[in-house]
Amino acid sequence: MIRLEKRKQPSRFWRIANPFLAVALTMLAGGVMFAALGKDPLVAIRLIFFDPIFSETFASYSRPQLLIKSAPLILIAVGLAIGFKAGIWNIGAEGQYIIGALFGAGVALAFFPQPGWYIFPLMVIAGAFGGFLWAMIPAILKTRFNTNEILVSLLLVYVAERILAAMALGLMRNPDQPGFPGSRDLRRYEAAHNAELFANTGIHWGVVAALIAVIFAYVMMTRHMLGFHVQLAGQAPRAARFGGVSPTRLVVICLGISGALAGLAGMFEVSGPGGQVRIEFASGYGFTAIIVAFLGRLNPLGIVFAGLLLGLTYIGGELSQMMLQIPGAAIQVFQGMLLFFLLALDFQTNYRIRLTKGARA
Amino acid sequence: MILGSINPAVLMAALMVAATPILLAAIGELVVEKSGVLNLGVEGMMIMGACIGFIVAVNTGSPLIGFAGAALGGMALALLFALLTQALMTNQVASGLALTLFGLGLTALLGQQYVGITPPRTPRLDLGPLAEIPFFGRAFFRHDIVVYLSILLVGAVWWFLKYSRAGMILRAVGENHDAAHALGYSVKRVRLLAIVFGGACAGLGGAYLSLIRVPQWTEGMTVGAGWIALALVVFASWRPWRALAGAYLFGGVVVLQLNLQAAGVRIPVEYLSMSPYLITILVLVIISSGKGRGSLNAPGSLNRPFHASS
Amino acid sequence: MKKLLTAAVLSAALATPALADTTKAGFIYIGPVGDFGWTAGHDRARREMAEHFGDAVETTIVENVDYGADAERVMTQMALSGTDVIFAASFGYGPDVNAVAGRFPNVAFQHATGYIQDHPNISLYDARFYEGRAVLGHIAGKMTETNTVGYIASFPIPAVIAGINSAYLHAKAVNPDIQFRIIWTYSWFDPALEADAAETLIEQGADVIMQHTDSTAAIRVAEDAGVMAFGQASDMTQFGPNAHLTAIVDRWAPYYISRVQAVIDGTWEAQNSWLGFADGIIEMAPWNDRMPAELQAEADALVAAIAAGEYHPFTGPINRQDGTPWLAEGEVAPDGDLATMDFYVEGITADLPN
Numbered sequence A: 001m002i003r004l005e006k007r008k009q010p011s012r013f014w015r016i017a018n019p020f021l022a023v024a025l026t027m028l029a030g031g032v033m034f035a036a037l038g039k040d041p042l043v044a045i046r047l048i049f050f051d052p053i054f055s056e057t058f059a060s061y062s063r064p065q066l067l068i069k070s071a072p073l074i075l076i077a078v079g080l081a082i083g084f085k086a087g088i089w090n091i092g093a094e095g096q097y098i099i100g101a102l103f104g105a106g107v108a109l110a111f112f113p114q115p116g117w118y119i120f121p122l123m124v125i126a127g128a129f130g131g132f133l134w135a136m137i138p139a140i141l142k143t144r145f146n147t148n149e150i151l152v153s154l155l156l157v158y159v160a161e162r163i164l165a166a167m168a169l170g171l172m173r174n175p176d177q178p179g180f181p182g183s184r185d186l187r188r189y190e191a192a193h194n195a196e197l198f199a200n201t202g203i204h205w206g207v208v209a210a211l212i213a214v215i216f217a218y219v220m221m222t223r224h225m226l227g228f229h230v231q232l233a234g235q236a237p238r239a240a241r242f243g244g245v246s247p248t249r250l251v252v253i254c255l256g257i258s259g260a261l262a263g264l265a266g267m268f269e270v271s272g273p274g275g276q277v278r279i280e281f282a283s284g285y286g287f288t289a290i291i292v293a294f295l296g297r298l299n300p301l302g303i304v305f306a307g308l309l310l311g312l313t314y315i316g317g318e319l320s321q322m323m324l325q326i327p328g329a330a331i332q333v334f335q336g337m338l339l340f341f342l343l344a345l346d347f348q349t350n351y352r353i354r355l356t357k358g359a360r361a
Numbered sequence B: 001m002i003l004g005s006i007n008p009a010v011l012m013a014a015l016m017v018a019a020t021p022i023l024l025a026a027i028g029e030l031v032v033e034k035s036g037v038l039n040l041g042v043e044g045m046m047i048m049g050a051c052i053g054f055i056v057a058v059n060t061g062s063p064l065i066g067f068a069g070a071a072l073g074g075m076a077l078a079l080l081f082a083l084l085t086q087a088l089m090t091n092q093v094a095s096g097l098a099l100t101l102f103g104l105g106l107t108a109l110l111g112q113q114y115v116g117i118t119p120p121r122t123p124r125l126d127l128g129p130l131a132e133i134p135f136f137g138r139a140f141f142r143h144d145i146v147v148y149l150s151i152l153l154v155g156a157v158w159w160f161l162k163y164s165r166a167g168m169i170l171r172a173v174g175e176n177h178d179a180a181h182a183l184g185y186s187v188k189r190v191r192l193l194a195i196v197f198g199g200a201c202a203g204l205g206g207a208y209l210s211l212i213r214v215p216q217w218t219e220g221m222t223v224g225a226g227w228i229a230l231a232l233v234v235f236a237s238w239r240p241w242r243a244l245a246g247a248y249l250f251g252g253v254v255v256l257q258l259n260l261q262a263a264g265v266r267i268p269v270e271y272l273s274m275s276p277y278l279i280t281i282l283v284l285v286i287i288s289s290g291k292g293r294g295s296l297n298a299p300g301s302l303n304r305p306f307h308a309s310s
Numbered sequence C: 001m002k003k004l005l006t007a008a009v010l011s012a013a014l015a016t017p018a019l020a021d022t023t024k025a026g027f028i029y030i031g032p033v034g035d036f037g038w039t040a041g042h043d044r045a046r047r048e049m050a051e052h053f054g055d056a057v058e059t060t061i062v063e064n065v066d067y068g069a070d071a072e073r074v075m076t077q078m079a080l081s082g083t084d085v086i087f088a089a090s091f092g093y094g095p096d097v098n099a100v101a102g103r104f105p106n107v108a109f110q111h112a113t114g115y116i117q118d119h120p121n122i123s124l125y126d127a128r129f130y131e132g133r134a135v136l137g138h139i140a141g142k143m144t145e146t147n148t149v150g151y152i153a154s155f156p157i158p159a160v161i162a163g164i165n166s167a168y169l170h171a172k173a174v175n176p177d178i179q180f181r182i183i184w185t186y187s188w189f190d191p192a193l194e195a196d197a198a199e200t201l202i203e204q205g206a207d208v209i210m211q212h213t214d215s216t217a218a219i220r221v222a223e224d225a226g227v228m229a230f231g232q233a234s235d236m237t238q239f240g241p242n243a244h245l246t247a248i249v250d251r252w253a254p255y256y257i258s259r260v261q262a263v264i265d266g267t268w269e270a271q272n273s274w275l276g277f278a279d280g281i282i283e284m285a286p287w288n289d290r291m292p293a294e295l296q297a298e299a300d301a302l303v304a305a306i307a308a309g310e311y312h313p314f315t316g317p318i319n320r321q322d323g324t325p326w327l328a329e330g331e332v333a334p335d336g337d338l339a340t341m342d343f344y345v346e347g348i349t350a351d352l353p354n
Helices: A012-036 A041-054 A059-085 A093-111 A119-145 A149-169 A205-223 A225-235 A237-242 A247-271 A285-295 A300-324 A328-345 B008-034 B042-060 B063-087 B092-114 B128-132 B136-140 B145-163 B165-175 B177-182 B187-213 B225-235 B240-262 B275-288 B292-296 C002-014 C038-056 C069-080 C091-103 C129-143 C158-174 C191-203 C217-225 C253-265 C293-307 C335-339
Strands: A002-006 A351-355 C023-028 C057-062 C085-088 C108-112 C122-127 C148-153 C179-184 C208-211 C228-233 C244-250 C272-275 C282-284 C325-327
Touching (some): A041 A059, A041 A300, A059 A093, A093 A119, A119 A149, A149 B225, A225 A237, A225 A247, A237 A247, A247 A285, A285 A300, A300 C057, A300 C069, A328 B092, B008 B042, B008 B136, B008 B240, B008 C191, B042 B092, B042 B187, B063 B187, B128 B136, B145 B165, B145 B240, B240 B275, C023 C069, C038 C057, C091 C108, C091 C122, C129 C208, C129 C244, C129 C282, C129 C293, C148 C158
Parallel strands (some): C023 C057, C023 C085, C085 C108, C108 C122, C122 C272, C148 C208
Antiparallel strands (some): A002 A351
């Protein structure tokens, strides 16, 4: 009889070893799939995991790209993780990301074509505010009416997507190109452009913001009273209430932080790598970030690694499509496997496998 | 005058058809959530059902066997979710999202050879004289069998949860898994069965799209129906008949919006297309306002992992 | 570490520039190649092109590439891996194509349906779908018995609006009582919604369904309801043998072959091509036998006249919906007006969403 036994303390060894084991297992299972598709599994896996970082042809370009792809994921996931720890489930980061981008872009388009050092900082504030505002809808509905935040935040994603389409086709449409959907290209408007800070490093303000958010979240969760409250609320809600933690305040703070960070991510994306408000601007960062948050075990440092690992599979996945003609769907399955293995193996951190005699379930 | 071209009986018939896939998926997810598990992978299980159902129907020439295959396909993915969340104690939210990603990719691979094929036709159920009744015949009695099955399923789930002993155990597990465990019920086994049932229902919902509603196979063809099903469950505050009402309301808004457009009524489409989501939020607020959790009927252990410590 | 070094060496070997006599063509797609619509049309052309050149050309694709950073990265990686010509097959790649093209002046960029051309190594290409819509309109006007055409439209952008106008004008010319009922889905691909839309239109009296969305759902609904429909982007006869009258088939292959040939010959130059029947970029799927012989002949003649440049689908007098004049008697619509069209022509009763 195999049964799981809860460890008294999470295992340090498995905490470190699991991700490596998961990647190894994914390579194995993915390799079988690639072989079944008639592709060389070794080459495929090398293209996905190594070439983006080490290949002479691609690495100098794709290494910085890793930061560009991972930064929004990390920025959003860090915020979400705080709420998840407290048992507050914001799964609508995608919507907050969109609204943040629209607010940020709105400021830029309002000032166009004026120059001004103050425009970009204003956009940053607007972006964070937009995401914050959108997250306040589920927060207020939850605190006032006890409405489930999982569902409201999720439903608001669909509303945000439609607002985005309406903006790209209407209010924010580039007036110099009548008829075409999409706003001006913010990369061509210097005062609003979230450009690379150092050439060819991939480091733009969004990467810096992600770094700051990670440090901020780490300090908050380990050193600050608020972090303690968050942990307490998540682990023992009743004790937290007796301990003077206001659930209302916590809901507002957690949703507010995650919304603001998601909004920031959207704003940095629309003013930099994304470039403009377009119907298809949202590409699922908000949902992927939820997975990143859990892969990182809701720990800010873990999230950095999880974000980079997932970013790597995206970039490597494109390379393997390009160089080996592996179908895009197979890459998606491969990523799905990686997530499953990472999640599945995690039990070893908190549980121990015991072989016992007799059958007591 | 313009509205004269909209026939209410047809509107009713159309909304029943539009609502059926999300209703099937929602009624399954309702049972899953009643057992205390939140499976966000409904979209993944639906697309799996759409794909497997299509493949089986094309190869066997029988839509009914196709639907059976779709249920199995949805169950297979649900089993994976059950393995992760029940045996390996992974987080349900993350596992559900990963399930959707995996399902979308896997079906795109499996279905590659089936794009552009027409599946065998599912006949409309012949209800004889009933179909000839004015208004009601057109509105209610000219559908395919799955539309009626979905309603029967709602009734069965309602009866099961309310009157059967097994249903009582399922609710007990969802309400307070520690207490249920102390009473000697196997929390994990109950949840496993519920998750698998949810997978089967989602699979049927997906197959309704690929075999009847559309009918064709294209990757990603569910386009968010699974997420709407999730919303429906909460909209229904975990009550089966309300899920039916919600699904029909949702289908009704979509169909009415299309009818108004076709009738040439000046409506801001880009904003109106948000209305089903906004209405759902509004209903959520109305249902949950001021009465606390009890009236919300939310399972007490929803989304909380269970590990028997003894 | 050793393993990693080996990997680096291996990949370097893999990335060695292709043999001088092999030309590499890369394609990036917004959707999956199995969409049976827009992306499938481009990939069909890619395969035809690859077959035409055999070993002389090596093609590579990346599907489901989002606009923005992802597209920029994929194209850059293509350029880095020695690709000679990159086809970006969606309108939204515009800013990304221009960003990458600036950095790789020796790579030829081909951007479908775009309008931004900042660098001398970017060609734009598009198809005059409104030419095909004129033929559909003519057929619809003749075939309808209820004098009602149902139109399933995606987003209110110039290409879609021009299509509606072209179809309407030509239906009206042969059937003064024609009515267009238009539904906007605000999506390119949503099979269930398109099926619902088709059903609604049929219920409201339409007996011919036209669509500017990608799924085949509407054809099947029309088939079941016993009405008529037109396919989109490819011949969709198999989904409704009775309903399917014809379709505007996207055929990018001749263009792709000519552009890759130019790259091979070293004669490639930036162009802005808007191609139609004359260039074989769009063609009509075989007429359904239920169309009377006389109508088939008219449709053939219309295609021939447009292809020969004898007739332009937008020839005045044409007024805007509000009654203000747009084109005077005999005046032909300038391309600029068509590429930016944001109004309905006179006679359409619906309101254009703004």
